[in-house]
Amino acid sequence: MQLCRRCEKNKQLRVEADISADPFWCGRCLSNLDMDNFTISNALKRELQAWINDYGTWIDWGNDGIIPNGVLLEQRHNEQGALLTAKVKLALQGQYQVVFSPSTFAMGHSK
Ligand SMILES: [Zn+2]
Numbered sequence: 001m002q003l004c005r006r007c008e009k010n011k012q013l014r015v016e017a018d019i020s021a022d023p024f025w026c027g028r029c030l031s032n033l034d035m036d037n038f039t040i041s042n043a044l045k046r047e048l049q050a051w052i053n054d055y056g057t058w059i060d061w062g063n064d065g066i067i068p069n070g071v072l073l074e075q076r077h078n079e080q081g082a083l084l085t086a087k088v089k090l091a092l093q094g095q096y097q098v099v100f101s102p103s104t105f106a107m108g109h110s111k
Pocket residue numbers: 004005006007010026027028029030031
């Protein structure tokens with residue numbers, strides 16, 4: 001199956017959390033991809049969805065900063081993401097090259 005409508009030969013799938021988007025992105029043009037187009041189990045989809053819903057708990061939206069312990073929260077979220085990416089890798093073995101892109105928001109905003 002073609003991964004991205006725009007990038008015909010691209011096999012690189014990026015896993016990255018963002019606000020209310022599916023966690024799969026084209027590794028080349030960074031288009032957001034529909035998780036339902038991939039052959040992963042419903043259980044894994046639910047885990048990924050929960051992980052997405054947890055994204056940004058460290059962000060202080062009103063102040064464009066992070067909450068106390070935000071860096072730690074983001075770190076845990078990234079560890080979880082790496083774990084889920086390993087599962088996705090296994091599920092899509094031989095189809096795509098799966099890479100994880102961790103969140104760096106809190107790290108970038110910590111003083
Ligand atoms: Zn693309």
